[in-house]
Amino acid sequence: MTEFIPPGTQFVDLPSPFPMKRGDALHAARMAFETWGKLDSSRGNAILILTGLSPNAHAAANEGNPEAGWWEAMLGPGKPIDTDRWFVICVNTLGSCKGSTGPASIDPATGEQYRLAFPDLSIEDAARAAHAVIESLGIERLACVIGNSMGGMMALAYLALHPGRARSHINVSGSARALPFSIAIRSLQREAIRLDPNWNHGSYDDERYPDNGMRIARKLGVVTYRSAMEWDGRFGRVRLDSECREDDPFGLEFEVERYLAGHAQRFVRQFDPNCYLYLSRSMDWFDLAEYTDGDVMKALASIKLEKALSIGVRTDILFPLQQQEQIADGLRAGGAETEFAPLESPQGHDAFLVDFARFGPVISGFLARL
């Protein structure tokens, strides 16, 4: 398994050793990132974007890579995150396989891929690694930390671990702690990968690769990333043209099944299975309440910001709306001028990747008032 590094990616070395929250340390590790816009002379116009589980650092086209990025509609000159005004940094998460060091990277101690020898990865490690990128750019204080989904967890960890280093925060479909429904879903995804004989305790290669486990994991992911309401309108009971029933009596028959199969096919060989396991588990472990005496609200209120925006979607079953409301309530209790934006997008958890008509104005409005 190789890493998937887009052209134009920049790198910065992490301090070595880089101690990890649950013990052990990384040596000679690096972080991948990309930037847009120009850092102004006061270094006060920097925005950090922390991503969901699978994206790379290429959030949008830039000089190093003119290809469209995963948040192309949101980021660029004149767009909601306006790169004429802001200097934007997007970081590939520590533990991922898209440039930053992770289980698919070479362990300098052995010259082989880490695989399961990679130390236990926590959301907090990923947040500290992202901060190392910001430090390397000489940025003392971020104008805003934006975190989507898993990135919303990382952003809260970032703010808790680095007080005073950000003026504001936008939390997009994030959560201050993992709850049992999402833990159950992720546990099941990991189990499907681990049960695949080709996973082989992490020692797979391109010939013997856990395609089946990754396919189940991804399909289950997509089911929980979208919403029943969206699919009723989008797929209904539409059947595929050719059923091919004779060869495979339980094979694909409905359009929604083909949609899932297509998503899985695009993912299975584009994301390293061990990295997936590590990142998935890091979300289950995350609980901001660890920074107080188990009280999430108190932990959120201990984060000091000028302004905050928490956005959620009513149809999100994976990071349900009450989790974004909790973030808003907690940050407001900490003194931040806070806006809570519950959106009516039908697309569920993934709405921030598609429903730009709703997300764009909320984010651009917040940044305009900054």
Place this chain on the structure above:
Amino acid sequence: MTEFIPPGTQFVDLPSPFPMKRGDALHAARMAFETWGKLDSSRGNAILILTGLSPNAHAAANEGNPEAGWWEAMLGPGKPIDTDRWFVICVNTLGSCKGSTGPASIDPATGEQYRLAFPDLSIEDAARAAHAVIESLGIERLACVIGNSMGGMMALAYLALHPGRARSHINVSGSARALPFSIAIRSLQREAIRLDPNWNHGSYDDERYPDNGMRIARKLGVVTYRSAMEWDGRFGRVRLDSECREDDPFGLEFEVERYLAGHAQRFVRQFDPNCYLYLSRSMDWFDLAEYTDGDVMKALASIKLEKALSIGVRTDILFPLQQQEQIADGLRAGGAETEFAPLESPQGHDAFLVDFARFGPVISGFLARL
């Protein structure tokens, strides 16, 4: 794989051949059922219960089997379905492995288990087979057909296929057609079973048995049968006492994972995998609108009843509440005096199996007015 037939089960032979909706026919097939109470001289006090995917016909203790049944709290003398007044029949679904003929039964043509040679199974076949049980008991007109979950689909098929044969209907967390979210979930469950090398295109035995596929399927089922809200309160982030992390770095860690594992363990060897595949697919295929020109409401309105009750649960993600509201609206449009009961149970789709405080009074009230 053997069948799982509780003691005291009664049997009735199906007409032979018994033609199936999608072609082919069963020969020398039989139906398993149990009864409670006494049929009165006018034969007017009979209630038929059609079950969800996995239950047997043993809904409650009776003379043949004093063990508690799967709906013990709902059914018996003085209970919401009062067997002092009603003669109650519960049928094991055609295609199941708990007494009625299904893919795990012996094919008389070969002397071997049907396995994948079992004909395509539709909800309508199961409804017609249940009707054969009612005919064999000399019951001309049922006082009520009660259907839970998949049984709610079967009940609607029963009513559509046998006009005038029931006075009333209670639909519990059912649906008039499968929608894409639930199709996606079931498709994924079937894929997990089919991917297990031990499934072996349906030719497994006790030594080589698709435990892994069945475990994933069942866990995913349980995730969709309950609700995030219930689990937040029930499990929160409680961890298991002993983590045993060294042996299995991605093993069970949270209480919710152990809960799922326990459910799976109780199911995997107690339900035949091929039967599971057939019953699961029959739900995806079900669309009451086939009986009109594709209009579900028209199909529901063509069902003629004196009274109807449709019960749903707000936290149900698998058969969402709007589906039970649709059933109520459609049956009302057909002239039935109809009650729609949206319940606030936190337990999701499975609430009817546990939340007797809410379900009991609604059902007993309806039956009292019959």
